[in-house]
Amino acid sequence: MSGYQWLIVALCAFMNCLDGFDVMAVAFTGPSVTEEFQLTGSQFGLLVSVGLVGMAIGSMLLAPFADLIGRRPLILISLALGTIGMFGAAMAPSAPVMGAFRLVTGIGVGGILASTNVITSEFSNAKNRGLSIGIYTAGYGIGATVASLVAKAAVGGDWRVVFYAGGFGTLLALVVIAFVLPESVAFLEQRRPSGAPARINKTLTRMRMPTVTDTDLDRSAATRKEAERAGAGWLRQRLPPTVLLWITFITIMFGFYFVNSWTPTLLVEEGLSESAAVTAGMAISIGGTVGSVLYGLVARLRTPRVVLIGFSLLAAAMMIVFIVSASTLWLGFGIGVVVGALINGCIAGAYTVGPPLYPANIRSVGMGWALGMGRIGAILSPTVAGMLKDAGASATQLYIGAAMVVAVCALVLVGLRRYDPESGPAAKEALGSAS
Structure with a gap:
C-alpha cells in the first residue's frame, strides 16, 4: 500500500x-448529567440509547445516499449534523432537548461510520485489509481516551465543556475532510459524473496504480451491471450466514456499548469517587486504542474468525474480573486496559469477518445491514442496564450479564465456520504459505 492509501x-x-x-462524552458526564437533570437509571439509559438509535438511522437510511450523491458529500453532510448535535447538546436546558440533539448527533455519526468503513476497505489491498480495519477501528479508542481526558479535567466543573470540545473536534474534521478526502473511485466509476476519468486517474496516480481509459470504465460498467443483476435477492441467497453475522454484531455491540456507556456511572454508585471512576473508564479507552490493531496483527497469522472467537471469550472473562477488582484502583486500571483492548478487538473482528461472507457485488449492502442490525445490541444494552439497575441489580450482576451476552458471540462464530471462505482448506493452505 502507498503512503497515500495509509493517509486515507x-x-x-x-x-x-x-x-x-x-x-464516552455521555458516559463520562453521566453522573453530572444525571444529577443536574434529576434522572433515574432508566432515563439516563434512554438518553444514551437515543444517540444509538440515531446511529442506526444514519447507518441504514443515510448510507444508501452515498451511492447517489457520493461518499464524500455524504460524509460532509454527516459531519455537519454531528457538529450541530454536539453543540446543541452542550447548550441543552433540559434532558428532552439534550436527547433531541443526541439523536441528531447519532444520525451524523451513523452516516460517517457506514461510509468510512467502506472507504477504508476500498483504499486497502487484500493483504493489509485486516490491519487497515484494525487501525480504523482503533480510532474509537483514541476518541474515547480524549473524551476521558477532557471529562477528567472537567470533574467538579461544567460537564458541558466535554460536549463543546466534541463540537469543535467534529467541526475540525469537517474542514480537514473537505480539503483532503477524495471521492471514492468505485463511486466515480459507477456514476461517471463530469470529469470522472480525470478524478479517478488523479487518485490512482497518488496510489501508485495504473491509470484507466474511458474504454476501461465502459467495460467495468458492463461487468458491474451483470453483477448487480446476479445480486438481486441477496438476503434470500445468503440468509444463514447473514443471520449469524447479525447476531455476531448484536452480541458484540451489546457488550461493547455496555462497557463504554455504563462503567463510570456504575463505579460511582459502587463507592468510587467520580474522578476515580473516570480514571477506570479511561483505562478501557486506552486499551481500545491498541486492541483493534492487535486483532489486525494476530488475524494476519490466524483465521480472523478463530481469532475473534478467542477475543470474545477472553473479553467476557475479563469483564467479570474487572468489575470484581475495580475497587482497587491500580488493579482495576490495569485490567480495564485489557478489557478495552479485547472488546475493541472484537469490533475490529466483526468488521473483518463479515465482508468475505458476501460476493463483491453485494458486500456493501450486506455489511451495511449488519452494522445497522448491530445497533440493536447497542441500543438495548444501556436501556436494559438502566431498567435492571432500577430494579436493584448491582454493578457486578450487570457486568456478568453483559459478559454472558458477549460469550454467546463465540458460539455463533462456531456455527459460522461452514459459511466462512477463510476457514476452508484452501484458505488455510494460503495462510500457511503467506506466513
Whole structure:
C-alpha cells in the first residue's frame, strides 16, 4: 500500500474517533448529567440509547445516499449534523432537548461510520485489509481516551465543556475532510459524473496504480451491471450466514456499548469517587486504542474468525474480573486496559469477518445491514442496564450479564465456520504459505 492509501485509512480512523468521543462524552458526564437533570437509571439509559438509535438511522437510511450523491458529500453532510448535535447538546436546558440533539448527533455519526468503513476497505489491498480495519477501528479508542481526558479535567466543573470540545473536534474534521478526502473511485466509476476519468486517474496516480481509459470504465460498467443483476435477492441467497453475522454484531455491540456507556456511572454508585471512576473508564479507552490493531496483527497469522472467537471469550472473562477488582484502583486500571483492548478487538473482528461472507457485488449492502442490525445490541444494552439497575441489580450482576451476552458471540462464530471462505482448506493452505 502507498503512503497515500495509509493517509486515507488514517483520515477514516480520525472520523471514527468522533464515535468514541461521542459515546464516552455521555458516559463520562453521566453522573453530572444525571444529577443536574434529576434522572433515574432508566432515563439516563434512554438518553444514551437515543444517540444509538440515531446511529442506526444514519447507518441504514443515510448510507444508501452515498451511492447517489457520493461518499464524500455524504460524509460532509454527516459531519455537519454531528457538529450541530454536539453543540446543541452542550447548550441543552433540559434532558428532552439534550436527547433531541443526541439523536441528531447519532444520525451524523451513523452516516460517517457506514461510509468510512467502506472507504477504508476500498483504499486497502487484500493483504493489509485486516490491519487497515484494525487501525480504523482503533480510532474509537483514541476518541474515547480524549473524551476521558477532557471529562477528567472537567470533574467538579461544567460537564458541558466535554460536549463543546466534541463540537469543535467534529467541526475540525469537517474542514480537514473537505480539503483532503477524495471521492471514492468505485463511486466515480459507477456514476461517471463530469470529469470522472480525470478524478479517478488523479487518485490512482497518488496510489501508485495504473491509470484507466474511458474504454476501461465502459467495460467495468458492463461487468458491474451483470453483477448487480446476479445480486438481486441477496438476503434470500445468503440468509444463514447473514443471520449469524447479525447476531455476531448484536452480541458484540451489546457488550461493547455496555462497557463504554455504563462503567463510570456504575463505579460511582459502587463507592468510587467520580474522578476515580473516570480514571477506570479511561483505562478501557486506552486499551481500545491498541486492541483493534492487535486483532489486525494476530488475524494476519490466524483465521480472523478463530481469532475473534478467542477475543470474545477472553473479553467476557475479563469483564467479570474487572468489575470484581475495580475497587482497587491500580488493579482495576490495569485490567480495564485489557478489557478495552479485547472488546475493541472484537469490533475490529466483526468488521473483518463479515465482508468475505458476501460476493463483491453485494458486500456493501450486506455489511451495511449488519452494522445497522448491530445497533440493536447497542441500543438495548444501556436501556436494559438502566431498567435492571432500577430494579436493584448491582454493578457486578450487570457486568456478568453483559459478559454472558458477549460469550454467546463465540458460539455463533462456531456455527459460522461452514459459511466462512477463510476457514476452508484452501484458505488455510494460503495462510500457511503467506506466513
